[in-house]
Amino acid sequence: MKEESILKNIAKHISLTKEEKEFFVSFLHYKKYAKGEILLNYGEVSKQQYFVISGCLRNYSIDEYGKEHVMMFAQADWWTSDMYSYVTGLPAENIIDALIDTEVFEIRKEDMEKVYERIPKFERFFRILFQNAIVNNTKRISSTMSVSAEERYMAFIKQYPVIYKEIPLKHIASYLGISPEFLSKIRNKIVHS
Amino acid sequence: MSTRTVQQVTVATQVQMGRDFIYQPFPSHQLRNVDPFILLHHWGPYEFPPNNDALALGAHPHRGFEPVTFIFKGEVWHRDTMGNDSIIKEGGVQWMTAGKGVMHSEMGTDEFHKKGGAFEIIQVWMNLPKKLKMAEPVYQGFQKNDIPMVTEDGGKVKIAVVSGKIGNASGPIKSITGISAYTIYMEANSKATITSNVSKNAMLYMLDGSVTVNGKKVEEGRSAITFNDDGTEITIEAAQKSKFLFLEGEALKEPVAQYGPFVMNTTEELHQAFEDFQSGKMGVLED
Numbered sequence: 001m002k003e004e005s006i007l008k009n010i011a012k013h014i015s016l017t018k019e020e021k022e023f024f025v026s027f028l029h030y031k032k033y034a035k036g037e038i039l040l041n042y043g044e045v046s047k048q049q050y051f052v053i054s055g056c057l058r059n060y061s062i063d064e065y066g067k068e069h070v071m072m073f074a075q076a077d078w079w080t081s082d083m084y085s086y087v088t089g090l091p092a093e094n095i096i097d098a099l100i101d102t103e104v105f106e107i108r109k110e111d112m113e114k115v116y117e118r119i120p121k122f123e124r125f126f127r128i129l130f131q132n133a134i135v136n137n138t139k140r141i142s143s144t145m146s147v148s149a150e151e152r153y154m155a156f157i158k159q160y161p162v163i164y165k166e167i168p169l170k171h172i173a174s175y176l177g178i179s180p181e182f183l184s185k186i187r188n189k190i191v192h193s
Numbered sequence: 194m195s196t197r198t199v200q201q202v203t204v205a206t207q208v209q210m211g212r213d214f215i216y217q218p219f220p221s222h223q224l225r226n227v228d229p230f231i232l233l234h235h236w237g238p239y240e241f242p243p244n245n246d247a248l249a250l251g252a253h254p255h256r257g258f259e260p261v262t263f264i265f266k267g268e269v270w271h272r273d274t275m276g277n278d279s280i281i282k283e284g285g286v287q288w289m290t291a292g293k294g295v296m297h298s299e300m301g302t303d304e305f306h307k308k309g310g311a312f313e314i315i316q317v318w319m320n321l322p323k324k325l326k327m328a329e330p331v332y333q334g335f336q337k338n339d340i341p342m343v344t345e346d347g348g349k350v351k352i353a354v355v356s357g358k359i360g361n362a363s364g365p366i367k368s369i370t371g372i373s374a375y376t377i378y379m380e381a382n383s384k385a386t387i388t389s390n391v392s393k394n395a396m397l398y399m400l401d402g403s404v405t406v407n408g409k410k411v412e413e414g415r416s417a418i419t420f421n422d423d424g425t426e427i428t429i430e431a432a433q434k435s436k437f438l439f440l441e442g443e444a445l446k447e448p449v450a451q452y453g454p455f456v457m458n459t460t461e462e463l464h465q466a467f468e469d470f471q472s473g474k475m476g477v478l479e480d
Contacts, residue, residue, distance in 0.1 A: 041467075042452050043460035062453030064232065064318075065299075066253025067211050091460075177212075 002030060006051050006105050009077055013128050014121040023118060027111035033098035040096040046085035048106045052078050055102025056163045058171065061094045070175040073099070075163040079129060100166055149178045150186050195424035196407050197389055205235060205415040212249075218398065218417035227396045227419055228444040229320040229370065231258070231456060235400065235415060237313035238266060245309050247301035252478040254470040255291035257326040258456040259319040262287040263355070263376060263438060265400065267312035268305050273297035274476030277332045284337025284376075286355050288366050292321070292328035294466065294475035315398070315438055319372055322445050323458055328369065335365045349383035352376070357441070373441040379404070379431040387427045387439060395420050395427070395441040402435020 003025050010016065016024065030053075033039060039057065040046050050057065057074040059082065071094060074080035085092035086109065107115075115122050143152055153176060157164050164172070173183040203224040205216035216235040219226055226232070241247045248269060262269055268282040273289070274296045281287050289297060305312075321328065335355075341362040343352045352359060356366035357373025364374070373393075379385055379402065389395040397406065401414035406429050411418060420427070429437070450457045455466040469475060 041464055043450070043463065063210060064234075064454055065210065065250045066454040 002053060002103075002105075003028065005053050005077065009051065009079075010125060014125045016119070016121070020119050020121075024115055024122075027107055027115065028105040029107070031104050031106055033102045033104065035098055035100050038095060038097045039104075040082055040085075040092055040094075042093060042095055043091045044085075045089060046082040046092050047110075048108045049079055049081040049086070049112065050074070050096070051105040051107070052076050052080070053103040053105065055104075056099045056167065057096055057102060057104070058099045059094050059096050060174070068171075068174050069177075070171055073160060073163065073167065073171075073175065075160055083133075099168075099171065144177055149176060149182065150189070152176050153183065153186050153190075196426050196428070197391070197395065197420045197422075197424035199407055199409040200419045200421045202409065202411055203417045203419070204413055205233075205417070210234070216415050218415065224417060224419070226449070227394055227417070227440070228446065229322075229372075229394070229442045230317055230396065230440055231320050231449060231451065232316075232318040233398060233417065234316045235313075235398070236315070237311075238401075239312045241267075241305070241309040241312055243307060243309040245301070245306055247305060247312050248299060248314075249301070250299040251480045252296050252298045253454055254294060254296050254466075254475045255289070256294040256455045256457070256466045256469075256475070257291065257462075258321050259288065259290045261289070261317050261319055261374070262299065263315045263317070263374075265313040265315070265376070265436070267310060267314065268302050269314060270300045270302045271297060271332070271334065272300075272478065273330075273332055274478050275330055275332060277334070279332070279334040281334050282336060284340065284353065286333075286335050286340070286366065286374075288333040288335075288356075288368075290321070290328060290331040290369060292325070292330045294469060295330040296476045296478040297332075298478060298480065313400070315400070317438075317440065318456065319370070319442065320445055320447075320449065320456055321370065323447055325369060326457060326462075333366055339365050345385050346383045349380040350385040351378045352385070352387075353378075370442060373439070375439040377429070377437040377439055379429065379435045379437075381431060381433050383431050385429045385431075387429070388425050389420070389427055389441055391422055391425050392443070393441050394444050395439070397427070397429075398438045398440075400436040400438070402431060402437075403433040404435050405430045405432070 052074050054076050059072045060070045082092045170180045173180040203218050205218035208217045264285050271279045271287050340353045343359045343362050353376045354362045354364040355374040356364040356368045397418040399416045403412045448458050452463045457463050
């Protein structure tokens, strides 16, 4: 059963009764996205959160000179959304697409509210998730200012152990804020050391 | 002639563009745009050492507007999917009508990378009206010597007419929307007078210097100066050596939808531009 994966993820922080599980699962929408397919385009309002069952999503923006800037990757067992648009209801400034063939559960914002009302434990679940997201974002910002690209790449591998081999080098370079050529040099150095 | 009063002075903020830090007076919270001019990026002035990697804007697409680069110091190597391969040096201009879509790259030259030196450019995005957004792409590149220079105040003021006309001097650029663009170089204690068209939007961007513009003091470099629609004459009195870009164009008064390298009227047209780029309809350019 596909729902097992998401229920297992939730069980990391809260325990649900059988009825609560059934109620929550009734709001999940299973979707498959092919490599390159867009889940959320810029200018659209993000009305749902995504839980990745398998594959990998990318959240990124494009600057005036066509350069892509990857904000995050979401691999299996991760939650993601465009939080800016999801929370404010304003059009998204980022794009979410499938980097490889990806399976997700989508849950709509209005359905999430129903879940919060009926099962307040979910407030705790997402509080922990958001706390972790804030800690990770803070670490990401401070590390781009003070940590070497090599160390950041090592941290990336640790953070994305499942997927890092499947993500094209240019996207990882964009996430780390360095050129693909420089990342290639770092990789070679690591292999030969 | 009546004086065109200053509406606003906006000092550029520093923004990070990939690895580079550049200056952007608009779009910003203080100044959304100066219709039809929607973006101004000021790179430099930088002093690059020998063996540098100055300017690395690899192959990327544009649609729906005209990216125009004024080279004040250094040189820029432009290539595009129309087959143009053009190095423009100090005092020159690269004016590209992206229209329906084109890929180009803007890089430092091999020679500049080797030798190093001073580098300062401005890129302006000039919007196209709905009826011209899908026009055929065109690239116009001109060196300093191709651009007529008008002098004022006994030679203490030099005005390079890139596009438009001052007296008998006509700029080499053929602007499909009737844009006037001049670069202005003033010595200390000099005075320049520019006649603008009251029915068009006009602006000055002061790269560096200290001046009084129609009675308004502007003492900080990297300032965009916009004007009210109440007159024609713009008088600049320079207390110090000063350098400007003057732009004038007819306001389009159309909705602007911009994302990344595309400027259209609606979000749907932006999505279409993105799809067309990804499916190769804007051509392929190797880095």
